[in-house]
Amino acid sequence: MNTRSTVMQPLAPLLDAQGLIAAQREFAAARDWERFHTPRNLMLALTGEVGELAELFQWKNDAEVAAMTHSPHEFERLQEELADVMMYLVRLADVCGVDLDHALRDKLRKNAQKYPAP
Amino acid sequence: MNTRSTVMQPLAPLLDAQGLIAAQREFAAARDWERFHTPRNLMLALTGEVGELAELFQWKNDAEVAAMTHSPHEFERLQEELADVMMYLVRLADVCGVDLDHALRDKLRKNAQKYPAP
Amino acid sequence: MNTRSTVMQPLAPLLDAQGLIAAQREFAAARDWERFHTPRNLMLALTGEVGELAELFQWKNDAEVAAMTHSPHEFERLQEELADVMMYLVRLADVCGVDLDHALRDKLRKNAQKYPAP
Amino acid sequence: MNTRSTVMQPLAPLLDAQGLIAAQREFAAARDWERFHTPRNLMLALTGEVGELAELFQWKNDAEVAAMTHSPHEFERLQEELADVMMYLVRLADVCGVDLDHALRDKLRKNAQKYPAP
Numbered sequence: 001m002n003t004r005s006t007v008m009q010p011l012a013p014l015l016d017a018q019g020l021i022a023a024q025r026e027f028a029a030a031r032d033w034e035r036f037h038t039p040r041n042l043m044l045a046l047t048g049e050v051g052e053l054a055e056l057f058q059w060k061n062d063a064e065v066a067a068m069t070h071s072p073h074e075f076e077r078l079q080e081e082l083a084d085v086m087m088y089l090v091r092l093a094d095v096c097g098v099d100l101d102h103a104l105r106d107k108l109r110k111n112a113q114k115y116p117a118p
Numbered sequence: 119m120n121t122r123s124t125v126m127q128p129l130a131p132l133l134d135a136q137g138l139i140a141a142q143r144e145f146a147a148a149r150d151w152e153r154f155h156t157p158r159n160l161m162l163a164l165t166g167e168v169g170e171l172a173e174l175f176q177w178k179n180d181a182e183v184a185a186m187t188h189s190p191h192e193f194e195r196l197q198e199e200l201a202d203v204m205m206y207l208v209r210l211a212d213v214c215g216v217d218l219d220h221a222l223r224d225k226l227r228k229n230a231q232k233y234p235a236p
Numbered sequence: 237m238n239t240r241s242t243v244m245q246p247l248a249p250l251l252d253a254q255g256l257i258a259a260q261r262e263f264a265a266a267r268d269w270e271r272f273h274t275p276r277n278l279m280l281a282l283t284g285e286v287g288e289l290a291e292l293f294q295w296k297n298d299a300e301v302a303a304m305t306h307s308p309h310e311f312e313r314l315q316e317e318l319a320d321v322m323m324y325l326v327r328l329a330d331v332c333g334v335d336l337d338h339a340l341r342d343k344l345r346k347n348a349q350k351y352p353a354p
Numbered sequence: 355m356n357t358r359s360t361v362m363q364p365l366a367p368l369l370d371a372q373g374l375i376a377a378q379r380e381f382a383a384a385r386d387w388e389r390f391h392t393p394r395n396l397m398l399a400l401t402g403e404v405g406e407l408a409e410l411f412q413w414k415n416d417a418e419v420a421a422m423t424h425s426p427h428e429f430e431r432l433q434e435e436l437a438d439v440m441m442y443l444v445r446l447a448d449v450c451g452v453d454l455d456h457a458l459r460d461k462l463r464k465n466a467q468k469y470p471a472p
Binding site: 248249250251252253255256259263266267274275276279282283286289290293296298301302304305311314315316318319320321322323325326328329332333334336338339340342343344346347348351353354 | 366367368369370371373374377381384385392393394397400401404407408411414416419422423429432433434436437438439440441443444446447450451452454456457458460461462464465466469471472
């Protein structure tokens with residue numbers, strides 16, 4: 001029996017954001033926006049988008065939140081705000097030189113140690 | 119010559135989070151945490167992690183932020199906080215039934231219309 | 237000489253928000269909004285307003301932020317966003333039964349112990 | 355009859371933060387921290403504290419949040435986090451030259467116009 005093949009198989013990624021990273025690099029470069037995309041600026045922009053996402057949930061109980069799925073207009077806003085947060089988060093990681101898949105793998109492992117399953 | 123083949127080729131994804139989605143579903147199920155993962159709870163947890171990420175940048179100027187890359191301890195904290203925000207963001211999208219790749223594709227298209235490249 | 241008079245003098249308050257507390261109670265009652273003003277709802281609304289405040293600073297360097305003071309339009313937006321955050325913060329404290337002046341006095345004392353002046 | 359006395363009476367303030375403003379100016383000066391207290395730095399620090407406040411509510415339903423009042427330990431944490439957010443908010447307004455009482459008066463008036471009472 002040979003277990004090496006298992007060991008040597010590359011792990012499936014937790015997150016592959018290469019397409020989004022490339023699209024955002026190109027988007028920023030084409031508009032000469034790279035000089036604005038410092039980590040601190042992106043952190044503030046991320047905070048702004050997180051605020052817009054929070055507003056979607058602020059006056060709703062859990063049943064009303066669940067009903068958003070059935071309202072095309074509300075679901076579209078939810079998709080947009082989630083996308084906005086994701087775009088700044090991935091861009092922030094990119095300009096900081098952080099490999100998100102690696103970071104996630106590390107953090108999941110730590111979480112599993114910190115909160116062992118029963 | 120036929121250009122339809124190009125049209126019909128599946129687009130490369132902007133973001134593939136399937137691995138992370140599956141890992142988090144399993145993590146929550148194994149700990150009976152699914153009942154805690156309502157959208158509003160996850161939104162508050164996301165806000166908490168965004169706060170921890172912001173703290174890394176709060177008293178630093180741009181040069182000091184850039185230097186974080188060269189400090190193994192600070193870079194590890196940065197990786198961790200970015201991973202924490204990503205984990206709650208992807209989990210929130212998952213419990214809301216939002217396909218992030220689709221949402222991102224839509225938002226990038228809208229952004230390109232709103233801010234045309236010169 | 238008698239120093240007791242100093243000791244027994246009531247301390248000047250750090251923060252007196254009674255006017256705002258009363259105005260917001262009346263505002264909510266007149267619109268039947270009290271049922272929406274749960275701590276968790278107000279926390280999400282506060283997050284939303286913090287996001288709007290952050291947006292004012294996101295693409296500006298320190299000199300550009302300082303210049304906001306001289307732009308009537310930008311200064312008005314800054315005033316508004318600061319007021320919005322303050323309103324939800326004071327309302328949240330009120331519905332949680334927290335006396336902000338007492339809480340601030342306590343926290344300033346702890347901070348002075350944690351970070352002694354040189 | 356003379357109504358001028360009413361007109362000329364100063365309005366009771368909505369918020370009087372003079373004590374806190376003075377205490378924080380002194381605290382920062384004594385530690386040579388004024389150079390750190392730029393608006394953008396304070397905005398990020400505020401975001402950090404808002405995150406800590408959000409964490410107190412993240413896994414609790416409304417009944418569990420209400421019960422925090424009866425737990426001395428949890429109530430103290432709530433007081434502390436509310437105080438931390440308030441301290442950075444008042445400091446941010448101060449370094450931006452914003453008079454919070456004036457800003458609040460203005461915003462309450464606008465809100466009353468935007469959402470007229472029935």
